[in-house]
Amino acid sequence: MNVSTPRETTQVKSKIKTKSHTWIRIKRNYELYLFLLPIVLLYLVFRYYPMYGVQIAFKDFSASKGIWGSEWVGFKHFIQFFHAYNFWPIIENTLSLSVLSLIFTFPVPIIVSLMLNQILAKRYKKFVQTVIYAPHFISTVVLVGMLNVFLSPNSGIVNHIITFFGGEPILFMANEGWFRPLYILSSVWQETGFATIIYLAALAGVSPELHEAAIMDGASKWRRIFNVDIPGILPTIIILLVLAIGNIMSVGFEKAFLMQSDLNYQTSNILPTYVYEMGIKKAQYSFSAAIGLFNSVLNIILLFIVNRIAKKLTDTSLW
Structure with a gap:
């Protein structure tokens, strides 16, 4: 015969009490949970349910056999990708483009938002915000089309300026050395306005009393930016x-x-x-799924590492 100890009885009662409190809290705030329900369903249907298809990365997928009927091959496709002749060039291209994009595109909205925050003329401030935010609404297809038009070696305005000063036309879009600069510069132009809004919202939350105190102490605008504004938006950054x-x-x-x-x-x-090339063009579905899964796992690992470092250094993190 099993006899519960007083400690076990207390733990059971504590669990029951916690569950009852949780249920009471849910009933009290059921409207908020109803608001969340569509988003939860959306993620379950379109984000989590399709994850069952990830298993084709570990199978030799055949459309006739289906996902469950295809032969299990384990890490065959991952090993094939790791030993591919173009594995390191692809990783290098991806990392180079990503890191350079981060270095050049991330600080620009911070700088722009700090500058806009110091502008007192409201009309001019709104005009600048509209101008830099408008490119965000241009689709990527249109953006690349604009690049092709402006940088055309025959009719592009950029090459017209180059030839006017005695230079030779440059095949910007066909030159591998210009791919990264064009990609990054176009991203800065298109996305700076949207990110600036986030930082301006964070700057709006900085207490005016801090600025008033800094002015009373004789701090210049630069001092107030570095000692008041930047620390105020640091968690957002x-x-x-x-x-x-x-x-x-x-x-x-x-x-x-x-x-x-x-x-x-x-x-x-x-x-x-x-x-895309391997999965859509060459129909190597399992191989392309393995590459995509490898990419996602790398992102998750980086996210956890960076979040842990940020939490230790600044006490600010995602979780």
Whole structure:
């Protein structure tokens, strides 16, 4: 006969009490949970349910046999990718483009938002915000089309300026050396405005009393920016940086694919475009699924590492 000890009885009662309190809290705030329900369902249906298909990365997928009927091969496709002749060039291209994009695109919205925050003329401030935010609404297809028009060796305005000063026309879109600069500069132009709004919202939360106290102490605008504004938005910067580094291997496929050509293939061939090439063009579904899963696992590992470092250094993290 089993006899419960007083400690076990207390633990059971504590668990029951916790569950009852949780249920009472849910009933009290059921409207909020109802608001969350569509988002939860959306993620379950479109984010988590399709994950069962990830298993084809470990199988020789055949459309006639289906996912469950295909032969299990383990890590065959991962090993095949790791030993591929173009494994390191693809990883190098992806990392180079991602790291350079992060270095050049991440600080720009911070600088712009700090500058806009110091502008007193409201009309001019709104005008600048509108101008820098408008490119965000341009689709990637249109953006690459604009690059092709402006940088055309025959009719592009950029090459007209170069030839006017005695230079030779440059095949920007076909030159592998220009792929990364064009990709990064176009990203800065298109995405700076949207990110600036986030930092401006964070700056709006900085207490005016801190600025008043700094002015009373004789601090200049530069001093107030470095000692009041930047510390005030530092948690926001840390969170966005963690998210950016967590997605460092997931370079935008669409723009890279649209800018890619046979002449710049050596530089523009990155993981997302390679997955498309192997999975869609060559119908190697299992192999491309293995590459995509490898990419996702790397992103998750980076996210956890960077979040842990941020938490230790700044006490700000995602969780």
